[in-house]
Amino acid sequence: MRDVIVSGPRPWGGGTREVTDDFNQGIKDRLDGKLNWADAVANNLSPEKYRELPRVAVVEEERRRARAAVYDEADKFLALNPEIDNSEDPANPNPNGAIFKLEMQLRGIDPTTATCQDFQDSHRNLKAAGIPLRLKQDVVRKQRDEKNRKDAEDIKAREHFNEEEAYAMSKDELRRRAGEIF
Numbered sequence: 741m742r743d744v745i746v747s748g749p750r751p752w753g754g755g756t757r758e759v760t761d762d763f764n765q766g767i768k769d770r771l772d773g774k775l776n777w778a779d780a781v782a783n784n785l786s787p788e789k790y791r792e793l794p795r796v797a798v799v800e801e802e803r804r805r806a807r808a809a810v811y812d813e814a815d816k817f818l819a820l821n822p823e824i825d826n827s828e829d830p831a832n833p834n835p836n837g838a839i840f841k842l843e844m845q846l847r848g849i850d851p852t853t854a855t856c857q858d859f860q861d862s863h864r865n866l867k868a869a870g871i872p873l874r875l876k877q878d879v880v881r882k883q884r885d886e887k888n889r890k891d892a893e894d895i896k897a898r899e900h901f902n903e904e905e906a907y908a909m910s911k912d913e914l915r916r917r918a919g920e921i922f
Contacts, residue, residue, distance in 0.1 A: 803853060807852050807853055810851075810853060810854055813855050813856045813858075813859065814826075814856075814859060816856040820856070820860070821863060822879050823875045824873060824876070825873075825874040825875055834874055835874065836874050839871060840859065840862050840866075843865060844858060844862055847862075
């Protein structure tokens with residue numbers, strides 16, 4: 741095993757300690773005994789602050805991951821609410837994004853790390869406040885038609901009267917079906 745560090749030209753070429761990127765620069769600085777910026781900062785910290793560094797790093801990593809996932813979370817929300825228009829047309833800007841962002845900021849939520857549940861809560865709050873959102877009219881029309889069809893089926897089912905079922909029903913159910921006439 742060799743204990744000698746070759747600092748001259750290497751036999752395979754390449755010169756002496758070539759630096760091609762930040763990682764290699766950090767290694768070169770460490771070998772030369774120079775402190776990098778992280779070491780310089782760490783040397784000036786109190787022991788309490790130094791112990792806090794891993795927690796800060798974990799929080800920052802979680803925040804970075806949440807920022808990366810915000811687009812997936814927004815896509816989940818839009819899949820659950822297909823009527824909300826998310827189109828980007830330069831001629832006709834869509835205010836929905838700005839409205840959601842403002843509502844989240846008012847609740848103290850960072851919009852860059854929002855979850856699907858945060859979007860759902862914002863949507864519920866905006867609807868409750870009567871703030872209009874741009875909607876996809878064709879999807880709204882289909883949803884309205886589906887709801888009307890379902891309501892019509894419910895009405896037909898209630899109006900359908902079967903004498904055998906009537907004998908099995910409670911008096912309260914009979915009164916309800918009769919429209920509380922009796």
